[in-house]
Amino acid sequence: MPSIPENPEVNRLLLQVQQLRIAFDSEGGRQEVVAGIDFTLQRGQTLAVVGESGSGKSVTALALLRLLPQAAHSDPASRILFKGTDVLQASERTLRQIRGDQVGMIFQEPMTSLNPLHTIEKQIRESLQLHRGIAGPKAREHVIGLLEEVGIDQPQKRLDAFPHQLSGGQRQRVMIAMALANDPELLIADEPTTALDVTTQLQILNLLSRLQQKRQMAILLITHNLSVVRRHAHHICVMKDGLIVERGSAEEIFQNPRHAYTRLLLGSARHGEPDEEPLATDPLLVISGLRVWFPIKRGFWRRTVDHLRAVDDVSFGLRAGETLGVVGESGSGKTTLGLALLRLLESRGSIHFEGQPIHHLNHKSMRPLRRHLQVILQDPYGSLSPRMSVGKIVEEGLTVHGYHPAERRELVAWALQEVGLGPDITSRYPHEFSGGQRQRIAIARALVLKPRLLILDEPTSALDQSTQWQVVELLRQLQRKHRLAYIFISHDLGLIRSMSHQVLVMKDGKVVEQGAAREIFNRPAHPYTKTLLAAASGADAAFSQQG
Structure with missing residues (x-):
């Protein structure tokens, strides 16, 4: 846990929030999303506000700088005092002086x-x-x-x-x-490491800690990632449904959580172990010597002078009902590998699916196989068309593959039921759902074609930890029921460990280590694997008290 400066000049009260209530206009009337919260923040200290998506964390952060949309309304009794000035009552001129100058924000x-x-x-x-x-x-x-x-x-x-x-x-x-x-006195960091790999997360958080000590600024850290909180926060507020349900020092919260919701958050950060590895069968997918090289062209004639080796000589096998975890930092080649396996990028080497070579097939020849090879992407909101209803989104693949309308309707209802969503949502649109529900819709869209292999590219990185746990459990259930093979791409080593039977560790396009997940996590051989595990060790330390 970080040390708190003892200088009384540094410890002066900087921010005071009193009875903050925020409501949004909606078709059914005003809906309150922040329901009367209080907290304070002193100079040189870090306060972490933790909770699931929809708990009111980001709305609170935006309210501190009065950056909420016009549909948002604060209660007349609410106060946000920054150095004694009530932000909610401040003039536009005063707000301009505060925003970006005295208070900085990282989105x-x-x-x-x-x-x-x-x-x-x-x-x-x-x-x-x-x-x-x-x-x-x-x-x-x-x-x-x-x-x-x-x-x-x-x-x-x-x-x-x-x-x-x-x-x-x-x-x-x-x-x-x-x-x-502009050397701010307060830095608001809203989920600053969510989309970053584990080593970059550690670098960014250590950077913020160093800058805080150097500049003696206060930090308000908004996050759903509890693994980063214990080492980087002095105090914690736990939010649920617009309320602060528990507050205290980081040490108190992690060692002795009092509220049931806090204990739930701490427990949901551990996803358990994957199901027992399936019995040996013929491999579903066999990759040998796969390469994806992008030419580097220079000069007037744009001649190729070198290649960027995004994926370089990768080989592995995957069986039905088995999960292969692919882990590495950003730029290591994980996503490029997934796109090459789907034949969405040109590659060299061999790809055999169900015993048949597919590495030589063109786009037209690949189309009949697409229903067996599906992908679920990182951001469900970005991958779901906002102009299409849920029913049309899930049905789209069936239409492409020529299914009869009656069969399409039946399969759409089946797929939505499989992922825990009822068929009555087919007329609704993606923006009407939470992040976890949108990811379930994305899984239903892939599942409706009854694939053999799913490539999961960071499928939970945009979700809070309890929602991550729900999606992971859903993926396990679907794998058991349908004998699905997964290629699970993630920078989250905790998720990789909980989902994977086999693991590939990638760096600069190459596989530096591969083998059984338990072997790699318990006895890593390569220095890079050890570095990744060391960077992620904060999560284990953070939850060791809960084990």
């Missing part, structure tokens, strides 16, 4: 928060110029210093880069640099 997904049309330098300079009047060469020098401070290598070379040219960890560091540009 969950930097790719949607950064402007894709502006360079990194321009986006950071904008805040400096707006609040401090810093421009020209002095601003560039300041930007370079910020990028160095947040750990961007060779920052001068990154000034003209656009967000899509950076990795996920680099984009998050740029977001932190923007938030710190």
Whole structure:
């Protein structure tokens, strides 16, 4: 647990929230999502607000800077006092002075928060110029210093880069640099590591801790990831249905949780073990020497001077009813491997499915096989069309494969029932559902074709931990019932351990270690595997008291 500064000057009260109530206009009237909460935050301290999706965490964070949409309303009795100023009653001029200057904010997904049309330098300079009047060469020098401070290598070379040219960890560091540009007294970090791999998560959180100690700023950490909280927070508030149901020091909450909901959150972070490995059968999928190399072209004639080896000489086998976990940092080649197996990327090497070679098949020849090879993506909201009803989304694959309308309706109802959703939701749209429900819809869309193999690409990374547990249990049930084979791609080693019979550890496109999951987790052989497990060890430490 981090140490709390003893300097009384540092420990002065910075933020005080009193009886905060937030309601949203809806078709059925106003719906209260934050139901009268109180908390305080002092300089130099970190307060973690923890809870499931829909508990009111992010709404609370946005309310602190009055960034909620017009449909949101606060109660007249609510107070948000920042250095004595009530944010809810402040003028627009006062708010502009607070936002981005005295209070910085890091959002969950930097790719949607950064402007894709502006360079990194321009986006950071904008805040400096707006609040401090810093421009020209002095601003560039300041930007370079910020990028160095947040750990961007060779920052001068990154000034003209656009967000899509950076990795996920680099984009998050740029977001932190923007938030710190004007030396804020309070940093609000809303799910700052959700989409990052385990080593990058550790780097970002350690970076925030170092910057906090250096600048003596307060941090409000919004998260559903309890594994990061114990090591990086001084105090914790646990939220459920808009209320704070438990609060205390990090040590108190983890060692002696009093509320049943807190105990549920702590328990849901452990997903148990996979089912017993199935009896030996003929392999369903056999991969040998698979390579995906992207050419690097330079010069006027765009000649190929080298290759980016995204996947380099990967081989494995997979049986019906078995799960292969694929783990590695961002950029290791995990997703590229999955796309190559689906024949959505050109590759070299051999791919045999049900004993038949498919590596030579073109798009048209692959179409009949698509129903047997399905994929479930990371973000269910992004992968489900907002203009299509649930029924049309689940039915789409059946239409492509020429199923009769009556059969389509029957299969859609069956698939929705299989994932724990009733057929009465077919006329509703994705935005009407929670994250966990949307992921169940995505699973139903894949399941409706009765596939043999499912590729699961980070299927739970956008979900809170208790919802993750529900989805994991659903996937286990479906695997047992239908003898499905899974390729489970994830940076979450806890999920990999709980789901996988076999594991591939990837780094820079190569498999550095593979074998039985228990063997790799208990006796890792490769230094990189040991590094990944060490980076994730905070989760085990955090929950050891609950075991």
